[in-house]
Amino acid sequence: MAGKIPREFIDELLLRVDIVDLIDLHVPLKKAGNSFKARCPFHTEKSPSFSVNRNKQFYHCFGCGVGGNAISFLMEFSHLDFVEAIEDLARFVGIKVPREAGQYQSNKQDYSDLYLILERVAIFYVEQLRHHVQGNKAIEYLKSRGLSGEIAKQFSLGYAPDDWSILASKFDVELLINAGMVVAKDNGGRYDRFRGRLVFPIRDKRNRIIGFGGRVLDDSMPKYLNSPETAIFSKGKELYGLFELLEKQSKPERIIIVEGYMDVLALAQFGIHYSVAALGTATSKNHLDLLFRFTSEIVFCFDGDTAGQNATWKAVQESFPCLKDGRQIRIMLLPDGQDPDCLVREEGVTGFEKRLHDSQMLSDYFIEFLAQELNLATLEGQSQIISRAKPHVEKIPNGIFREKMITKLNELSDSTGLDVLSIQATIDREITSNTAAFQIKPIKPEHVVLALLIQNPEMAEIIEEFVDKWDEISFNTKNGLLAVLDGIETNQPKNTGSLLEAYRGDTEKHEWLTGLANMEVIPSDNDDFDTKEAFVGALKRVIELGKKRYINELLEKI
Numbered sequence: 001m002a003g004k005i006p007r008e009f010i011d012e013l014l015l016r017v018d019i020v021d022l023i024d025l026h027v028p029l030k031k032a033g034n035s036f037k038a039r040c041p042f043h044t045e046k047s048p049s050f051s052v053n054r055n056k057q058f059y060h061c062f063g064c065g066v067g068g069n070a071i072s073f074l075m076e077f078s079h080l081d082f083v084e085a086i087e088d089l090a091r092f093v094g095i096k097v098p099r100e101a102g103q104y105q106s107n108k109q110d111y112s113d114l115y116l117i118l119e120r121v122a123i124f125y126v127e128q129l130r131h132h133v134q135g136n137k138a139i140e141y142l143k144s145r146g147l148s149g150e151i152a153k154q155f156s157l158g159y160a161p162d163d164w165s166i167l168a169s170k171f172d173v174e175l176l177i178n179a180g181m182v183v184a185k186d187n188g189g190r191y192d193r194f195r196g197r198l199v200f201p202i203r204d205k206r207n208r209i210i211g212f213g214g215r216v217l218d219d220s221m222p223k224y225l226n227s228p229e230t231a232i233f234s235k236g237k238e239l240y241g242l243f244e245l246l247e248k249q250s251k252p253e254r255i256i257i258v259e260g261y262m263d264v265l266a267l268a269q270f271g272i273h274y275s276v277a278a279l280g281t282a283t284s285k286n287h288l289d290l291l292f293r294f295t296s297e298i299v300f301c302f303d304g305d306t307a308g309q310n311a312t313w314k315a316v317q318e319s320f321p322c323l324k325d326g327r328q329i330r331i332m333l334l335p336d337g338q339d340p341d342c343l344v345r346e347e348g349v350t351g352f353e354k355r356l357h358d359s360q361m362l363s364d365y366f367i368e369f370l371a372q373e374l375n376l377a378t379l380e381g382q383s384q385i386i387s388r389a390k391p392h393v394e395k396i397p398n399g400i401f402r403e404k405m406i407t408k409l410n411e412l413s414d415s416t417g418l419d420v421l422s423i424q425a426t427i428d429r430e431i432t433s434n435t436a437a438f439q440i441k442p443i444k445p446e447h448v449v450l451a452l453l454i455q456n457p458e459m460a461e462i463i464e465e466f467v468d469k470w471d472e473i474s475f476n477t478k479n480g481l482l483a484v485l486d487g488i489e490t491n492q493p494k495n496t497g498s499l500l501e502a503y504r505g506d507t508e509k510h511e512w513l514t515g516l517a518n519m520e521v522i523p524s525d526n527d528d529f530d531t532k533e534a535f536v537g538a539l540k541r542v543i544e545l546g547k548k549r550y551i552n553e554l555l556e557k558i
């Protein structure tokens with residue numbers, strides 16, 4: 001049920017997650033002094049200026065200035081909205097997101113009735129598989145394909161009886177039409193979309209049924225049928241089997257993309273629970289972005305026929321913009337006429353996994369594909385492969401993978417066509433690092449106090465010891481400091497990440513606080529720096545100057 005996520009849960013979640021583990025999963029980190037470093041995933045750079053601090057539960061980049069807590073990282077890195085980031089984070093920690101009932105505030109339309117009807121239809125189809133006289137045919141078919149009752153249950157497989165209006169006789173017809181289950185003709189005729197088929201409910205990653213696939217049990221056509229696009233079902237964004245996969249493993253080492261429902265089921269039957277299928281559509285960038293939220297390696301494993309080869313090349317082209325550092329794609333080419341379903345039956349798990357292990361790296365596949373029918377020993381062949389590669393390589397985000405690809409292509413030929421690209425990458429990098437370079441400015445004591453307070457919320461107690469009358473102290477950032485103290489008292493944050501979370505709704509304040517949280521008061525290479533001492537020193541100075549300024553202001557008024 002949709003509902004507002006309780007504030008306490010978000011605080012709890014931020015306490016349970018360790019930002020170092022979370023980020024390390026996406027961007028491998030190295031320990032450096034009392035923090036962890038990496039090359040920034042948000043801008044291109046040669047030396048690492050992206051730093052993650054375990055005590056603060058906060059990351060920030062000295063190069064481009066990004067920073068935030070675990071939630072911000074997921075939102076930025078995986079392109080998630082706030083709720084999705086909370087959900088992914090909860091999955092990472094292994095807890096469920098609770099919802100406050102009846103407080104759903106969102107300008108998104110509420111499609112809960114569509115989800116509900118599809119859930120009820122799915123249950124109905126499961127019952128038909130077990131009890132309908134024709135359901136037996138579907139069970140026989142599943143048996144003939146070697147699928148167990150357990151797999152049928154795990155994927156909620158069902159049977160749609162060979163009947164034109166059985167759904168309409170049981171459920172609300174308007175809802176069925178909107179959910180894509182009943183076809184409404186212009187002449188007023190209506191009929192069930194799925195008839196006499198084995199049906200596969202399609203779930204989104206949040207375990208909501210969004211559509212169905214159906215397979216005939218005889219030779220009639222079309223062999224497979226999918227739900228049409230509806231308000232809640234978009235084929236280019238969803239993958240069959242993803243929810244079931246994540247139920248088994250929330251952080252799979254790799255995910256295989258296959259062509260069909262039966263491939264996913266057959267692999268699962270053999271204990272390979274990490275495959276998903278695109279739904280009768282080409283693999284899209286959206287699909288890949290979705291999968292890269294959960295894994296760092298994707299393997300394309302399409303059928304070993306011409307259609308499968310075309311699908312592979314299309315998927316490879318889609319993948320280039322997604323290839324940030326730390327992400328990897330491999331290509332598992334199957335023998336002619338084979339599909340993953342048949343292959344795993346013939347060769348077993350060991351054989352299948354051996355092929356998986358030996359699968360091609362994306363860069364090798366790419367170059368081999370482009371080099372087809374070219375003679376790389378000739379100048380013509382060399383210049384042709386460069387011009388074929390260029391538009392694709394340009395789509396790869398700046399980073400190690402792009403550089404390696406360029407090097408690899410340049411090694412193939414004596415020509416220097418791609419040097420243009422590598423030079424461009426260098427220029428991009430220099431511009432970014434020069435303009436955003438961390439500038440050292442003299443820091444005022446009130447900024448030191450604010451920054452250290454945000455970086456160490458527990459220091460709020462120290463302030464109480466030193467200040468009794470705020471009224472008699474005057475300084476520029478006083479209101480800001482009081483607001484932060486107030487926030488700390490109300491929210492009792494355990495670290496910087498938690499403190500900032502309380503201000504997410506207030507963009508201006510959130511940005512201002514993030515800036516202060518990023519401010520490098522403590523030299524990062526100095527382990528012996530006494531934070532408390534620096535804080536108290538700056539605080540005393542603020543009070544001293546603030547009292548003088550207060551008196552001056554009074555005198556001016558008089």
Ligand SMILES: [Zn+2]
Nearest residue numbers: 040043061064
């Ligand atoms: Zn950066």
